[in-house]
Amino acid sequence: DIQMTQSPSSLSASVGDRVTITCRASRSIDSYLNWYQQKPGKAPMLLIHDTYSLQSGVPSRFSGSGSGTEFTLTISSLQSEDFATYHCQQSYSTPPTFGQGTKVEIK
Amino acid sequence: QVQLVQSGAEVKKPGASVKVSCKASDYTFSSYGISWLRQAPGQGLEWMGWISGYSGRTNYARKFQGRVTMTTDTSTRTAYMELRSLRSDDTAVYYCARDSSPYSSTWVDYWGQGTLVTVSS
Numbered sequence: 001d002i003q004m005t006q007s008p009s010s011l012s013a014s015v016g017d018r019v020t021i022t023c024r025a026s027r028s029i030d031s032y033l034n035w036y037q038q039k040p041g042k043a044p045m046l047l048i049h050d051t052y053s054l055q056s057g058v059p060s061r062f063s064g065s066g067s068g069t070e071f072t073l074t075i076s077s078l079q080s081e082d083f084a085t086y087h088c089q090q091s092y093s094t095p096p097t098f099g100q101g102t103k104v105e106i107k
Numbered sequence: 108q109v110q111l112v113q114s115g116a117e118v119k120k121p122g123a124s125v126k127v128s129c130k131a132s133d134y135t136f137s138s139y140g141i142s143w144l145r146q147a148p149g150q151g152l153e154w155m156g157w158i159s160g161y162s163g164r165t166n167y168a169r170k171f172q173g174r175v176t177m178t179t180d181t182s183t184r185t186a187y188m189e190l191r192s193l194r195s196d197d198t199a200v201y202y203c204a205r206d207s208s209p210y211s212s213t214w215v216d217y218w219g220q221g222t223l224v225t226v227s228s
Binding site for chain 1: 154
């Protein structure tokens with residue numbers, strides 16, 4: 001199975017900050033990398049699929065980049081509703097695997 | 108809009124089975140798959156398997172093979188996940204989610220609300 005590792009595990013940031021989360025795969029996954037946002041007690045929500053493609057309805061302050069084994073999720077200007085846990089997931093091979101999550105907290 | 112509505116919370120004893128349902132609405136069921144995932148308390152997301160809404164073909168994670176069965180009832184647009192021989196470490200929130208492809212597991216764009224399954228003696 002492909003191992004996905006996110007960094008950092010958690011971060012503290014202020015409203016308006018630029019935030020970057022990294023996801024590394026144990027081997028190349030081409031561009032088959034997806035990002036989800038999860039708020040406490042709620043189901044995850046798809047933000048970005050296939051590295052770059054913003055899901056319909058997701059604000060443009062969210063963006064994704066990368067290829068091969070290293071990927072990033074960037075929030076250009078953090079808003080109060082963005083405080084949540086972010087998960088990356090590879091869909092290159094079965095089983096799809098997730099990173100351990102990155103919790104974004106209020107500074 | 109697209110909705111996936113799951114059955115309610117369950118409490119089971121070790122060794123028992125649980126069957127969770129997931130009723131889909133407002134999309135063409137056969138054009139997508141359904142993935143099942145779970146999240147243990149305070150843990151990350153774990154993919155359990157996938158079923159095609161088109162063909163009923165399944166693909167299970169190796170960890171659950173022999174213990175899980177995923178089915179669909181296309182007449183009611185409902186997917187089911189049955190997990191047998193429950194252990195305490197199966198305690199988790201179980202999610203169904205619409206997979207973007209009816210041919211293989213890819214990315215999921217709509218999620219059910221989750222079903223808490225508690226395994227305790």
